[in-house]
Amino acid sequence: MEGRISRMNGRMNGCPDMPPDIPTLSVISGPRPSSADPSRANPSRANPSRANPSRANPSSGDPSGAGPSRASPSPASLFALVIAFGLLLTACGHRPRHPSDPPALPESTATPALTTRDPPPATPAVEPNAIAPDQSERAPRHRPDHRTEGAAERVANPAFERDPLHRLRTILLAPTCDDGPSVERWLVRYRNQRPADRLRAAAPLLALVVEQVDRAGLPGQFALIPLIESDFQPLARGRNGPAGLWQFMPATARGHGLRVDARFDGRLSVLTATEAAIDHLGHLHRTFGDWRLAAMAYNAGEHRVRSALRRPARDASGLPSDLPTITRNYVDKLKALACLITDPVGNGIELPDLSDTVAPKPVLLPEGSFAFADLAEAIGLDVVRLRRLNGGHRHDHIDSDTPRTLLIPGDHPTPPAATLAALAQAPARSHIVNTGDSLWALARRYRVSVEDLRRWNRLPETAILQPGQRLRLAP
CATH class of the missing domain: 1.10.530.10 (Lysozyme)
Structure with a gap:
């Protein structure tokens, strides 16, 4: 029993910051009092040395001088031992930090807590001495959906x-x-x-x-x-x-x-x-x-x-x-x-009602080449309007290796896929002359001869092409 107590006292000595209100195990290491000893009711009154162990006489517990009793501890002593051991663990596990203690690990080494909140947005990659934008005019990092702001008006006005x-x-x-x-x-x-x-x-x-x-x-x-x-x-x-x-x-x-x-x-x-x-x-x-x-x-x-x-x-x-x-x-x-x-009213102007506006819509063309004149005729659209939306295709011709998406007015019927497929399979039948066109360049593009172009369009050798002129590309 003494060996166990001494080991526990050693552990307590390893906890220098243990709260002072935890009793040491020395209070139960003395001789076992007899049943008639009145100190059992209040040990501190029966033997003053127990109230202050530092002043106690080691032999005061045994008048005969025979030393401490080797008798087995009572159940009460075992209970006190368990309580003291529990308090000891609590004091060592939750003691306050001491200046001599080693530094704690940085927080970054701890496992991050899970969260459902979005991480803060990244700082824009602007130089350190760049200006901070006005709060009144800064674009919000996560702009709220404007559809929630004008929901009532949108429901009341489908346009x-x-x-x-x-x-x-x-x-x-x-x-x-x-x-x-x-x-x-x-x-x-x-x-x-x-x-x-x-x-x-x-x-x-x-x-x-x-x-x-x-x-x-x-x-x-x-x-x-x-x-x-x-x-x-x-x-x-x-x-x-x-x-x-x-x-x-x-x-x-x-x-x-x-x-x-x-x-x-x-x-x-x-x-x-x-x-x-x-x-x-x-x-x-x-x-x-x-x-x-x-x-x-x-x-x-x-x-x-x-x-x-x-x-x-x-x-x-x-x-x-x-x-x-x-x-x-x-x-x-x-x-x-x-x-x-x-604020048109505050600025003295009146803006038009554009509720009937329809944005242009895309049409995907099949594989093949197309002439603008043929597309406009098949779709039923003026070639000038078609060219205005799709001016990237030069010389009024859509080559097979250029982008396949054609933009047409939003209020115009979408052409049937079969119509577009037929145009893609058929060779170009006509060409609208643009500034800079020549018979030699057109013959090379459409894989025909200059002589055929002259014959099909009844052009003399001295003929000069005029912008907007339509040329036949087949007999």
């Missing part, structure tokens, strides 16, 4: 989704119409440029762009970029090389996967150009975390905006002030257009 202006208002980010004199100047200019007529003419393509921007979760201001760049003209060409609805430069277009060559220019195709523009704007928005900086980068280039953010020059709104004026005006133009659309 809500078809009006691109209604849908655009739900995704515009807090336009500030009193944001400086530059925005006010552009407001005045746009008010005087018949905005209602411009928006009505652009309605089908505006509906397509707004749908793509909304689906990508981007700020609605990006849907107004084609209004600034090309006035929603898919075949527009600018000075120094930009082309199409979004006015892509050739290198930028190729960098985003668009094909630009002698037979197909993806910048002039509404569908492929819009898809590439949404990808590009999404990348810029994720990079800078602010739609204004993303718009500046779209206009001036990502590298130039990054470089400007490393410099301290800022304007009143906190944006880089040493970028070109055309780039700084780019943001103000978008702000002004957003103000006109969100």
Whole structure:
């Protein structure tokens, strides 16, 4: 018994911070008192040394001097032993930290707790001294679904989704119409440029762009970029090389996967150009975390905006002030257009009702080559309208190795698959002359001879082709 007690006392000595209120095992290691000993009722009164073991006489428990009793411990002593051992374990397991203790493991080594909450969004990859975007104009990391905001109006008005202006208002980010004199100047200019007529003419393509921007979760201001760049003209060409609805430069277009060559220019195709523009704007928005900086980068280039953010020059709104004026005006133009659309009455204009707008729809062509003239005739569509939506196919001809998706007006019947298959199997029967066409080039493209072209179209050797002229490609 003494051996077990001494081992437990040794364990207690290994717990220097054990609470002082835990009794030591020495209180039960003395001689077993007799049944007549009154100290059983209150040991501290019968023998004062038990109340203070440090002052006790080792022989005071046995007047005969024979030493401690070797008798077996009583049940009460065993019970006290168990209680003391339990308190000992509690004290060692939950003792407070001591300055001499070894440092605890870092929290990162612990098993992470499971959670159903989304992790915080990553910080945009902008240089350390880049500006922090305005809270009023910052694009939310997880923009709430606009359909919940306008649910009542959508149920009451089924045409809500078809009006691109209604849908655009739900995704515009807090336009500030009193944001400086530059925005006010552009407001005045746009008010005087018949905005209602411009928006009505652009309605089908505006509906397509707004749908793509909304689906990508981007700020609605990006849907107004084609209004600034090309006035929603898919075949527009600018000075120094930009082309199409979004006015892509050739290198930028190729960098985003668009094909630009002698037979197909993806910048002039509404569908492929819009898809590439949404990808590009999404990348810029994720990079800078602010739609204004993303718009500046779209206009001036990502590298130039990054470089400007490393410099301290800022304007009143906190944006880089040493970028070109055309780039700084780019943001103000978008702000002004957003103000006109969100508050037409306050800006003294009346916008059209576009609830009958239908966005263009895609039609997948079968394998083969097609002439625009044949497609337009079979579909029952004017060739000019077909060319406007699909201008990427050069020379009014769809080659077998160019994109197969044709865009047609949304309110036009979808052509039967059998009709398209028949056109793909049949050789091209005619061609509308474009600027730069020659008999030699057309003969090579359609795999016929120059002499046959002259004979089928009754052309003398000195004939000069005129743009818009229709040529027969078969007898």
